[in-house]
Amino acid sequence: MSDKEWQVAIFGTFDVANYGDLLFPLIAKTELQARLGAVQLHAFSYHSRSTPEWPYPVTSVSELPRLIDTLDGVLIGGGFIIRFDKLVASGYYPPTPEIHHPTGYWLSPALLALQHGVPLIWNAPGMHCNDIPSWATPLLKLTLELSPHVQVRDALSQATLSALSDQARVEVLPDTAFGLPNLIDLQQPSNEYRLLCEQAGLNGPYLVVHSIAGLESFLQLWKTHSALFAPWQLLLLPIGPVLGDHESILGADLPRAVSLPTWPAPLLLAEILGHAQGVIGHSYHLAITALAFGVPIFSSANLNSGKYTALLQYQGIYPLHANQVIDPQWFVERLGQRCSCSRLIESQEQLRRHWDQVAELITQGHRPTSQPMNQFWQSLPSLLEETRLDGREECLSQQAELDQLKTQWQQLTQLHRQQQELMSQTRSELDRMYRSSSYRITAPLRSIRRRFKYLLGR
Template sequence: MSDKTWQVAIFGTFDVANYGDLLFPLIAEAELRRRLGAVRLHAFSYHPRTAPQWPYDVTSVSELPQLIGTLDGVLIGGGFIIRFDKMVAPGYYPPTPQIHHPTGYWLTPALLALQHNVPLIWNAPGMHCNKVPSWAVPLVKLTLELSPHVQVRDTPSQTALSALSDQASVEVLPDTAFGLHNLIDLQQPSPEYRQLCEQAGLNGAYLVVHAITGLESFLQLWKTHSALFAQWQLLLLPIGPVLGDHESILGEDLPRAVSLPTWPEPLLLAEILGHAQGVIGHSYHLAITALSLGVPIFSSANLDQGKYTALQDYQGIYPLHAVREIEPQWFLERLVRRTPCPRLIEAREQLHRHWDRVAQLIAQGRRPTRQALDQFCQTLPGLLEETHQDWRQECLDKQTELDELRMQFERLKQQQQQQAQLMEQTCGELERMYRSSSFRITAPLRFLRRHVNHLLGR
């Protein structure tokens, strides 16, 4: 182990109040220090944050050009950050318009690392079924092919990125939050945990419920069968305040419900989940924390879609439907803490090898990637021109589709006009018939016919 203080950067959305995102720098720093000794981890995001108002210091990506040359390694992720849509979170945008959104906190840092020969490592980020636009394909392909260690957190992400390159080796790695057991000692509750429980009035066993909508079936179970759950309190816990989580969403008529005086820092929140008898909610990292610490998780997420497919093989996760009534005995039978299942043991071993490899790559020093990036820059004008032509053709195709829709609209409009004219003509003929002398003269006969039919029971 070297006496050097290693300078390592990790990139993601660590500047927002979302539990899962805030975990990654803490886990990475702890794992790398076990292997490398002194490590200074620089968490980079759009906006700066400072402790103690924030769990740790966060550096703005606007400062990266001045700092990239001092780094010994760059980690991208984890979390859902390999994306190109603009709506990352409400009001979340780069510090300056010159930084592209949203690739400014993951793709641009990756390219800068390659330009400065800094080892580039994909630390299990995810895509969650989004796609790479044509303009970004060459850039993402380059970063994949020049990265010595590309790990993503689920199969959909692997499939999407592997399709961009035949050379890059993209592998699936369990989310690094499955390593939380290395950071939290449930046998020795921390003083901060004891103090928070006292402040919140948590004085015994409890369940945690995620403070979001969509958990009506559980809330109804808790209220309807309150006596069955008399031994537990219910802790209302926001997981992602930046996404709108709040205790008030769950209502004010929940028996034995308590909430925390403040939103806890990430590892304290994980400890709270680890001491729960059960957890109910939707969050991905809520589920991972519960699974990694042996707590049963009742998840309202669709486990057959996107990133959640990575959780299917773990024991202790139970699907929870939003409106379907929950059978009380079914729920109670599953409120049992679990020892690590085979899939969890395997995940921990995978993560151990991952961090060994990350530490090894950082210790090996700089990699010769700058020349490859220089060569790529030579091809960049041509790529931009091709991309422009692709977009031009795509625009032409869209214009053709639009023209066809307009033609269909005109045809429908003509049909509507013809029907209106026919309706007007029919109404006119009926009106003339009603006003005619013959119609008025035969009116008594029609009345007599209706009366006779009525008498005959017709």
């Protein structure tokens, strides 16, 4: 370690009240300080935040152009931040319209880092189920190829990004939250944890339930078998208030249920989960935290889809289905079971190597990326023109499909009109026949005929 105070920036959505997002700067700072000594970690997001209202200071990305030359390293992520859709969170937009949304808190900082030779490190972000628009493809391809360390948190993200370039080396890294045991010692409960338990009335073993909708099967189990769950209290805990989590969603008639006086700081929330006998909920980082501390997690998420598929490799995670009755004995037997998980040990070793590499890249200093960046800017007008033409061709293709559908619709409409006219003519002819004199005169004969056929049939 040197006497230098390293200046490192990390980018993500650290300005919103969401447990998982708030963890990443805290984990990065702890891991880098253990390897580099003095580290000043700058958390960058759209909007600035300050203590004591926020767990740590957050700098607005609008300040990055002024500060980029002072940085020794840039980390992108983690979390689900490699995205191009506009609905990141309700009302969440850049501080100025000049900053693109939502790439302003991840892609633009990456390009700035490369332009100034700052080591660019992908700190296990995710992007599954998020398409890459044509205009962004050359930009993203460039950042991947010039980054010395690209780690993403799931195989789906890896597959999408690897398809952009044969040169870029994109690898899968477990979410850095699996390293939480390096920050929290459950054998030595913190004073903040003891005080919070006292304030909330938690005076014995407890379960944590995520304060969201969709957990009716568990809530019914808790109410119906109250006597069976008598040894435990139930802590109602919001994980992402910015996403609408609130204790009131779970109802007010839950036996032995308590809630906290305030939403806890992220590491205190992690400690609460680590001391639980069981955790019930949907959140990705709720599940990861439970798994990291060996706490059984009953997840309402679809574990066979998206980022959640990686969690099936760990022992201690159990799926909960919304419309499926839970066997009470099955549930109780799994509470409090803390078993050794080989996959968890492997993941934490992967994370140790990751942070070693990150620290080494930072100490190596600035990288010679300005020349390829200058070449890219030189070719940018052509790329933009190609993108515009590709977009025009795509629009023309979509317009052709639309015209074809319109023609088919007109043909169907015409056919429907012809059928309507034919039916109208048929009804008129039938009506005219029923009103004719010959039809009335022959009515008795038709009646005899029908009766005769009936008798023959018998």
